Amino acid sequence: MATVFGKNGGWRVFTGALLIAVAVCAAPRASARAAEAETVRDRLWVFSCPTNSDFPHIGRRSVVSPAEGAFYLGVPNILMVQASESEAPYGRLEPPLEQYTVALRPLKRVVWSVVGSGGFHKAEETAEVLAMANRVANFRGVMLDDFFTGNTEGKRAQWSVEELAELRGKLNQTGKKLDIYVTFYVRHFDLPLADYLDQIDVLTYWNMDSGGIRDLEDNLQKLERLYPRKRKMLGCYVVDYRNKRGMPVDLMKHQCEVGLRWLQAGRIEGIIFLGNTVLDVGFESAEWTRQWIQQVGDTKLK
Numbered sequence: 001m002a003t004v005f006g007k008n009g010g011w012r013v014f015t016g017a018l019l020i021a022v023a024v025c026a027a028p029r030a031s032a033r034a035a036e037a038e039t040v041r042d043r044l045w046v047f048s049c050p051t052n053s054d055f056p057h058i059g060r061r062s063v064v065s066p067a068e069g070a071f072y073l074g075v076p077n078i079l080m081v082q083a084s085e086s087e088a089p090y091g092r093l094e095p096p097l098e099q100y101t102v103a104l105r106p107l108k109r110v111v112w113s114v115v116g117s118g119g120f121h122k123a124e125e126t127a128e129v130l131a132m133a134n135r136v137a138n139f140r141g142v143m144l145d146d147f148f149t150g151n152t153e154g155k156r157a158q159w160s161v162e163e164l165a166e167l168r169g170k171l172n173q174t175g176k177k178l179d180i181y182v183t184f185y186v187r188h189f190d191l192p193l194a195d196y197l198d199q200i201d202v203l204t205y206w207n208m209d210s211g212g213i214r215d216l217e218d219n220l221q222k223l224e225r226l227y228p229r230k231r232k233m234l235g236c237y238v239v240d241y242r243n244k245r246g247m248p249v250d251l252m253k254h255q256c257e258v259g260l261r262w263l264q265a266g267r268i269e270g271i272i273f274l275g276n277t278v279l280d281v282g283f284e285s286a287e288w289t290r291q292w293i294q295q296v297g298d299t300k301l302k
Contacts, residue, residue, distance in 0.1 A: 041297035042108065043263055044075040047235065047274040049117060053083040053091035054277035058244050062277045067103035069276025074293050076108035079181070079204075079272065081145050082125065084118025091277075097128045101136045110136065111181055113143040114167065119158045126167075133174045141179035141201070142171070148188055148196075157196055164199045183235075186212060186219050189226065197227060204272055206235035209242065213251045216258045220267065233270040234259040238285050239278040246283025256292050264301060 048066030179201040236255040259271040
């Protein structure tokens with residue numbers, strides 16, 4: 001792979017082969033795989049943003065698209081998340097959104113944001129995403145990123161409870177089993193969110209502060225006590241955004257190993273890596289994560 005990463009982002013020559021390669025590592029082999037137990041890889045996701053949209057946060061140019069991020073990591077599931085207004089000048093998913101799904105066809109599951117980074121949402125984009133639900137074969141649900149405001153009263157989220165219930169109704173009308181995912185930060189533990197979470201299927205649990213990564217176990221226990229019936233996924237940062245550096249490898253290792261134990265124990269149903277926009281900017285944590293996935297990805301789950 002070293003020859004792929006030239007100074008000019010030379011790995012884009014792989015665009016033509018990308019779909020084939022991802023299909024090999026990700027797509028189920030019909031009846032032969034149907035009877036097999038799932039592997040760790042089947043439960044791994046990449047949290048993907050528009051190419052280079054992280055530039056204002058880390059000050060480094062990235063050329064990796066969402067599909068290329070999945071290919072690089074070797075994972076079969078993807079969360080597609082729209083940029084915030086401040087990020088949009090550097091990278092944005094532009095309508096028609098469905099065109100982006102062509103490169104994602106070999107993947108197992110695709111989830112698309114209706115509330116994006118920084119809480120960005122737009123009625124026209126929500127309508128586009130809902131229209132994709134029936135037309136895109138591997139479409140599995142919608143994402144609410146940066147959905148909760150942190151307020152204990154007043155505007156507690158980007159949408160009202162009634163608007164969220166309306167979204168749930170529209171997803172149900174598709175006749176498909178579609179899930180609603182939400183970004184849930186550690187700082188949300190003490191907020192009154194039960195009425196919102198009644199409408200949400202999956203909590204993706206993130207700790208923005210790298211200093212708190214050692215507390216993953218304590219925080220999951222708290223989340224389990226608060227919402228015992230909610231499905232949960234662990235979000236792993238590849239970059240330490242607060243310090244604009246790669247996640248220290250010891251902390252990256254800790255996130256991954258803890259997440260693997262939880263996955264094998266059935267406490268979570270997936271691990272998410274954030275994300276495509278930080279994989280080609282020189283962070284050691286990105287390559288370490290790719291190699292870790294290669295080592296554990298084919299491990300069978302009970």
